Amino acid sequence: MSKGTALIVGVGPGLGLALAETFARDGHRVALFGRDAERLEKHAAELTGQGFTAGAYQADAGAPEDLRAALGRAVDDFGAPEVLVYNAALLQPDTPTGVDAESWVRTLAVNVTGAVVAARTVLPLLRDGRGSLLFTGGGFALQPSPEYTTLSVGKAALRAYVQALHADQHGSDVHASTVTVAGAIGGEDPRFAPDVLAAAYLDLHHQPKDQWQAELVYA
Template sequence: MALKLTGTVALITGASSGIGAATARRLAEDGAAVVLVARRKDRLEDLAAEIENAGGTALAVEADITDRLQAEAAVQQAVERFGRLDTLVNNAGLMLLGPVVGADTEEWDRMIAVNVQGLLHTTHAALPHLLQAAEQGPRQVADIVNISSIAGRVAWSGYGVYNLTKFGVNGFTESLRQEVTRRHVRVGVLEPGGVATELGSHNKAEVRDAMIDPFYESTEVLAPQDIADGVAYMVTRPRHASVGELWIMPTDQA
């Protein structure tokens, strides 16, 4: 019996760890050929081998999506290898927290580059192929899932520019959804709460001590697989059903 995504191709950014890696595994289990995009080539190759050994199909593509040309080349490699692109999961993200007053503005630039510009680069490059896939078999529908955050719904002190990027992702997602939904490219945003990933590890020690570690020590956070399950749910709906927003939270996160 064919799996839900048999004959389709999914590209996942930030696929070298955490939510991206879990999503790649899950979509491969559902039958998609998965294109793994990130900067850490060794991790991508290990994950691709793991997926292939489990009977799936995977392609590792080393790319820095903050560079428009590299993002475009990653999409092109996917299409050249598999002949199509049905699903884009914009997962790559960076969370650098702290006060606006006295902030290291280089951290702001890095977040905006990954969370906003990288997402825009991959989406722009992928859209022609997604629109084409939506006109063809096997499913006659294509999907974009943008991984945002609860920080795209609620603003907190110390999250200023991270909030800005995720509120922006939510707004862009809804605008694009309205633009292409009648052409059967479904566009949705998935907003996780706390997840056990490397996301917080890139912060300065004082930020981890004050804002991140206490939360993770007091909260039963989500696993990356929980978010991967949400992505799989969104992209395996029948052609006539579109999930525009999915909010997944730890049960005990206030």
């Protein structure tokens, strides 16, 4: 039986690309989303050159209509999705007293609202009503940083949203979960290498239904 499409929102050269490669190797058609069209096309071409089916879709995760439209184009091109991975985030150094209203709006649009838009868009499109909605969380959701305030608040809000979504989907065939990455991705610790992390997302997707969890804390 063929596998449904994997939609990877927030693809860069690190974890996003590793996620696309991992789900492609698992037999999924993969759609890559991000703001840098040239880089996305390069990544998609590399995957296609390896014999996988991949496509690039430029989209701003912080612009709801733009994101919804891009997700719709990918589903039209590749068919019903089986997996959504929301990996987009806007990281900027800031402090609790140094963030203006415009920065809050801009960062939360990507770090939280984009995830909600993606989930609401993809949920009714899942093939046979089955699949996984996976989200990249962060350790700042558990231990907020005064040097990365908007990211801390965004990851905390995302964690709460996904836990609520997980509970909302209880009894369905949809697994909603967040991977709370409590470490530096691509740093010196090999546990946080992008390909190692991506394998944890794939494991969540393949997790037996009676073991489904709202959160995987990866520390």
